[in-house]
Amino acid sequence: MRALWIVITTFGCVLIAANAESCKGCVPLDSFSFDKVIPKFKAVVVKFDVAFPYGDKHDEFRKIAADTKDSQDLLVAEVGVKDFGNKDNSDLAQKYDINKDDYPAIRLFVQGRSEPYKFVAEKDEDFTADNIKRFIRSHSGVYLGLPGCVEQLDRLAKEYQSANESERKKILERAKIFEDTLSEEQRTAAKVYVKLMERIMERGDVFVQTEQTRLEGLLKGKLSNDKKRVMEERRNILQSFTSRDEL
Template structure:
C-alpha cells in the first residue's frame, strides 16, 4: 500500500513537472492548418502556395510565435495556406514518414518548406541566426518565391502594383514612374515618406538599369548586419521590403 502511494505520488510529480510543463508551454496556432501523412498530398495542390512548418507535436517558443504571426497576418490570402506538420517521436510516430521524405531530422526543427504549385521541389526557408527567424523575414521569403501579394511593413499596395508593372515593362517605365509621382501626391502625409522611396528607386533604376536593384540589396543587407539604432534598423528594413517589390521572383 505504501509503495503504491509512493508510486502514485512520484507519477503525479513526473506528470506535473514533465508532460504538463510541455503541454502548458505549447502554444496553439489557431490560424494554421494541421497536416498529416494522410492529408498532406490532398491539401497542397488546392493552393498556389503552401508554407509548412515541420516541428515537434507541441511546439512553443519564439520561433513558433513568429510563425503564428505569419499565419494570422496572411489569413485573408485565399491562395496561401500556412500549415504545420507535428512529427511524433513516440507512440505511433505519426508523420515521421513525411519528415523523412523531405530529409528533415529532429535537430532541424522547426523547418519551413514552401511548396509552390507547379514546382516539384519545395523552397526551404533559411535563417542563419535565430533572430532572423521572424514573421517579416518569412513573409519576405514567401513574397520573393511566389507571385502572391503580401503587404510588408513600409509597403503600399498600389505602389507595389506599379513596381510590378515597372519591372515587367521596360519600355513604359517613364510613364509608370510619372504615375507613381502623381499617386504619391494623393497620399496622406504619413505615407508620403514610403512613397518617396518607391519613386527614388524607380529614378535610380531608370538611370542605372536593373543592376541597381541587386547592388542596393547588397548595400542594405550589409548595413543591416552592422550596429544600428532601433529606428534606423526599422527604416532600413522597410526600405529593403520596398526594394523587394522591384526584384524579379525566382524562376519556377
C-alpha cells in the same frame, strides 16, 4: 484503472485542443492529408515541429497565419511530428530531410514545383514573421504586404520592371500622382518607390541588385533600432522591383 485511463485520455484531449488553438489560422496536416491539400493552393508554407509546439519561433509563425488570413493563394500549415509511440508524421519529416534538431523547420511548397523551398535562418533572431513572409513572397509570387510597403505602389513597381523606357516614364508619373493622395506615413514610403524608379531609370536594372547587396551589407552591421527599421523597410520596397525568377 478505468478511472485513471479516463483522466489520461481527457488530459490528452485537452492538450490536443490547446495545440489546435495555439496557431489560429494554421491548418494541421498529417501523412494522410498532406498530399491531398498541398496541390490545391498556389503556395503553402509548412512548419514541421514537435507535436505540441511552443516558444518564440512558434509565436512568430503564428503571426504569419494572422497576417495572411485574407490571402486566398497562401495556406499556412503545420505538421506535428512525434518521435515516440506511433511516430506520427515522421515519414513526412524524413521525406523532406528534416530531423528533430531542425525543428521548427519551414518549407514552402509552390504549385508547379516538385521540391519545396527551404527557409534558412542564419541566427535565431532571423526567424521572424517578416523574414518568413519575405521568403514566401520572393519564391511564390503571392502578394504579402511587408512593413513599409504600399500595395498599389508594389503593383506599380512590378509593372515598372516589365515596361520599356517610355512606359516607365509614365508609370513614374503615376507613382508621383498617387503619392499625393496618401497619408503622411505612406507618403514617406511612396518617396522611396519614386526614388528607386528614378535611380533605375538613371543606372539601369543592375541598380536593383547592387542596391540590394548594399542594404544587406548595412543590415549586417551595427545599427540603431530606428535605422535598422528604415533599412529593412527600404529592402522590402526594393523587393517589389525584383521579379520572382531573379530571387
